[in-house]
Amino acid sequence: MAAAAPTHAPVCSSSACRAGICSSGTPFPSFRSAEASAPGWRRREPYPAVSVVPGSAPGAVAVDTEVDTLLDSVKWDSKGLAVAIAQNVDTGAILMQGFANKEALAKTISTRKATFFSRSRSSLWTKGETSMNFINVHDIFLDCDHDSIIYLGKPDGPTCHTGAETCYYTSVYDALQSSKPNEGRQVMTTLYSLEDTISRRQEEIVTEGGGKPSWTKKLLLDNQLLCSKIREEAGELIQTLLENEDQSRAASEMADLLYHAMVLLRVKDVKMEEVLEILRKRFSQSGIEEKASRNKS
Amino acid sequence: MAAAAPTHAPVCSSSACRAGICSSGTPFPSFRSAEASAPGWRRREPYPAVSVVPGSAPGAVAVDTEVDTLLDSVKWDSKGLAVAIAQNVDTGAILMQGFANKEALAKTISTRKATFFSRSRSSLWTKGETSMNFINVHDIFLDCDHDSIIYLGKPDGPTCHTGAETCYYTSVYDALQSSKPNEGRQVMTTLYSLEDTISRRQEEIVTEGGGKPSWTKKLLLDNQLLCSKIREEAGELIQTLLENEDQSRAASEMADLLYHAMVLLRVKDVKMEEVLEILRKRFSQSGIEEKASRNKS
Numbered sequence: 124m125a126a127a128a129p130t131h132a133p134v135c136s137s138s139a140c141r142a143g144i145c146s147s148g149t150p151f152p153s154f155r156s157a158e159a160s161a162p163g164w165r166r167r168e169p170y171p172a173v174s175v176v177p178g179s180a181p182g183a184v185a186v187d188t189e190v191d192t193l194l195d196s197v198k199w200d201s202k203g204l205a206v207a208i209a210q211n212v213d214t215g216a217i218l219m220q221g222f223a224n225k226e227a228l229a230k231t232i233s234t235r236k237a238t239f240f241s242r243s244r245s246s247l248w249t250k251g252e253t254s255m256n257f258i259n260v261h262d263i264f265l266d267c268d269h270d271s272i273i274y275l276g277k278p279d280g281p282t283c284h285t286g287a288e289t290c291y292y293t294s295v296y297d298a299l300q301s302s303k304p305n306e307g308r309q310v311m312t313t314l315y316s317l318e319d320t321i322s323r324r325q326e327e328i329v330t331e332g333g334g335k336p337s338w339t340k341k342l343l344l345d346n347q348l349l350c351s352k353i354r355e356e357a358g359e360l361i362q363t364l365l366e367n368e369d370q371s372r373a374a375s376e377m378a379d380l381l382y383h384a385m386v387l388l389r390v391k392d393v394k395m396e397e398v399l400e401i402l403r404k405r406f407s408q409s410g411i412e413e414k415a416s417r418n419k420s
Numbered sequence: 421m422a423a424a425a426p427t428h429a430p431v432c433s434s435s436a437c438r439a440g441i442c443s444s445g446t447p448f449p450s451f452r453s454a455e456a457s458a459p460g461w462r463r464r465e466p467y468p469a470v471s472v473v474p475g476s477a478p479g480a481v482a483v484d485t486e487v488d489t490l491l492d493s494v495k496w497d498s499k500g501l502a503v504a505i506a507q508n509v510d511t512g513a514i515l516m517q518g519f520a521n522k523e524a525l526a527k528t529i530s531t532r533k534a535t536f537f538s539r540s541r542s543s544l545w546t547k548g549e550t551s552m553n554f555i556n557v558h559d560i561f562l563d564c565d566h567d568s569i570i571y572l573g574k575p576d577g578p579t580c581h582t583g584a585e586t587c588y589y590t591s592v593y594d595a596l597q598s599s600k601p602n603e604g605r606q607v608m609t610t611l612y613s614l615e616d617t618i619s620r621r622q623e624e625i626v627t628e629g630g631g632k633p634s635w636t637k638k639l640l641l642d643n644q645l646l647c648s649k650i651r652e653e654a655g656e657l658i659q660t661l662l663e664n665e666d667q668s669r670a671a672s673e674m675a676d677l678l679y680h681a682m683v684l685l686r687v688k689d690v691k692m693e694e695v696l697e698i699l700r701k702r703f704s705q706s707g708i709e710e711k712a713s714r715n716k717s
Contacts, residue, residue: 189596206503206517215512215609220503220568232592263592264607267580271517273588273607283564291570295529295560299486310561310570312512313696314611320703350658357654357677361647364684373688377681378698380654384674387661391670399610401675406617 190232194225198270202242207272209237209250209282212261213399215312218282219250219290223272228263235260237274256280277400314395317382321389342386349387356380487529491522495567499539504569506534506547506579509558510696512609515579516547516587520569525560532557534571553577574697611692614679618686639683646684653677 197205207223210216221239223231227247230238237258238249251257260276283290292307311319324339342349356379363373385395494502504520507513518536520528524544527535534555535546548554557573580587589604608616621636639646653676660670685692 193592193595208505208514208517210512210514210607210609213610215507217505217507217514217570220505220563232596262607264588265590265592266517266587267582267584267589268587269590271587273514275607275609285564287564290563290565290568291561292564293562293566295490295562298490299529310507310559310572312507312572313510313700317699317703346661350662353654353658357650357681360681360684361650364643364687365647370688370690370694373685374690374694374698377685377690377695378702380681381678381695382699384654384657384677387657388670388674390661391667393667393671393674397667397671398674398678401671402614402679403610405675406614 190229194229196269197225197228197265197272198268199225200270204240204242205270205272207237207239207274209258209274209276209278211396212275212277213403214315214396216289216315217291217310218258218278218288221250228272231260231263231274235276237276250282251279254280254284256282258282318385318389318395321386325389339386342383343390346390349383349390352383353380353387356383487526491526493566494522494525494562494569495565496522497567501537501539502567502569504534504536504571506555506571506573506575508693509572509574510700511612511693513586513612514588514607515555515575515585518547525569528557528560528571532573534573547579548576551577551581553579555579615682615686615692618683622686636683639680640687643687646680646687649680650677650684653680 199205203224204222205224205228206220207227208220209218211218222242223238224240224247227238227240230236230247230249234249236249236251237260238247240246241248249257256279258274258276258278260274262275264273264275265271266273278288281288283292285292287307287309289309291310294308294310297308321339321343324337325343327336327340329336329340329344336344342352356376360373360376360380362368363376388395388398496502500521501519502521502525503517504524505517506515508515519539520535521537521544524535524537527533527544527546531546533546533548534557535544537543538545546554553576555571555573555575557571559572561570561572562568563570575585578585580589582589584604584606586606588607591605591607594605618636618640621634622640624633624637626633626637626641633641639649653673657670657673657677659665660673682692685695
């Protein structure tokens with residue numbers, strides 16, 4: 124079933140709000156419909172109120188009153204720009220950072236493809252228009268000052284022009300501590316650093332007479348050991364609830380379970396990002412609860 | 421044992437590199453020591469080569485040659501600034517965005533506290549110097565163009581001056597689709613949206629004669645059911661390995677296990693961020709493998 128067109132209620136009627144300072148004391152008030160209490164990654168249909176003007180300059184867009192009000196609430200700098208950061212909705216990886224002007228933000232709102240203003244070319248550009256690696260925008264956030272934007276989206280492929288997943292692959296501390304060049308270590312938060320560590324253990328070569336293999340390597344080489352550990356860790360997590368153990372114990376046992384389960388994912392060649400994408404899709408379709416309730420209770 | 425001072429090998433001796441375009445074809449090459457093959461979130465001791473100059477203006481810092489070379493590789497804009505984004509090392513949440521000049525980046529490298537250049541006050545400011553909610557920097561990344569910086573760190577408390585965890589709490593689509601004000605919905609990636617959804621289910625009130633409670637609510641109210649589901653899902657994940665089921669099945673079962681385990685965390689009032697912090701600390705101390713190997717094999 125096609126989604127119903129959203130109701131275009133005025134965002135805020137006050138002139139203060141239009142000027143960027145609402146009477147609520149915040150630069151621009153946040154609004155939420157009942158529907159919007161759904162998780163943040165819920166992807167809605169393309170907002171239909173913004174359209175390309177026929178015959179206008181490439182990339183030019185027309186905006187309706189509500190979008191115009193919102194665009195006016197952004198504190199554009201003296202060049203009409205604001206920082207725009209693209210972030211992977213599933214992994215949280217910061218993919219790239221550019222700048223948006225009013226038209227770039229309007230086009231992103233309308234098309235759901237992350238669009239920026241190129242300062243060197245003085246024109247709009249949609250990430251992916253050449254490489255086809257678009258960033259499919261699920262939500263857009265403004266910061267408290269309304270001068271910084273997050274495009275929260277799912278990339279179709281590598282974002283960086285070098286072919287890297289993210290443009291951020293130069294660690295300052297690595298650079299300062301070594302003179303040896305390397306291929307670059309991408310910025311990674313904890314879960315993905317752990318995933319990367321497990322991957323690197325898989326590449327280790329175990330030789331007879333060599334050093335003792337790491338625990339991760341042992342698990343990677345022994346399916347029976349790995350499975351018994353996952354079962355054991357699940358049991359220990361459950362025990363923290365049934366025996367009313369303290370919170371730190373629950374957190375610790377969850378860490379153990381997550382780590383061992385991620386080793387299994389490595390053996391199966393499955394990425395955490397795939398798991399998170401499944402969870403996002405299930406929840407955005409009210410799927411996981413429905414599925415769980417239907418099949419298993 | 422105190423960490424040994426890092427070896428200050430020159431970052432790159434080429435003038436091209438100093439000019440921001442290295443002969444390797446990338447603006448500034450990445451370097452890695454053997455130690456740096458450790459996960460990205462490894463926190464090193466404060467880099468000792470940058471120090472405040474006695475008697476100089478507040479915030480002024482002196483830099484040594486290596487740091488100077490690195491600072492010169494950044495493509496500062498006409499005002500001497502680059503975008504600086506602070507990101508939570510464990511959750512991936514984008515906390516805030518500001519600008520850094522050469523001194524702000526040098527001070528961040530040295531002190532490990534995220535430091536910016538305030539354009540309105542024309543001075544350095546370290547996030548937390550008033551609120552004490554510092555952002556403790558674990559690593560710093562530059563993008564491929566060397567004009568954008570990520571401070572990857574752990575915040576001591578809420579980052580936003582409003583008391584919110586992150587400055588990004590205004591959803592553009594929420595604003596366009598409703599006229600009802602709300603307290604703001606923070607930008608959240610999939611794992612934390614799921615955590616938030618589970619929390620909201622816990623707040624639901626189940627009344628006699630009311631609608632059927634959600635599956636999550638049922639799990640939250642019935643420890644025995646929840647524990648039996650976690651055990652079952654762990655078993656199904658294991659089965660994908662032992663019975664050589666396909667990858668999509670493994671990803672799906674991991675999603676099930678993760679969701680049910682996160683419901684248990686909610687009952688125990690434990691945040692995923694706490695779990696991830698444990699994993700980060702264990703791995704950065706080579707702890708989890710050592711612990712797992714010592715206690716359980």
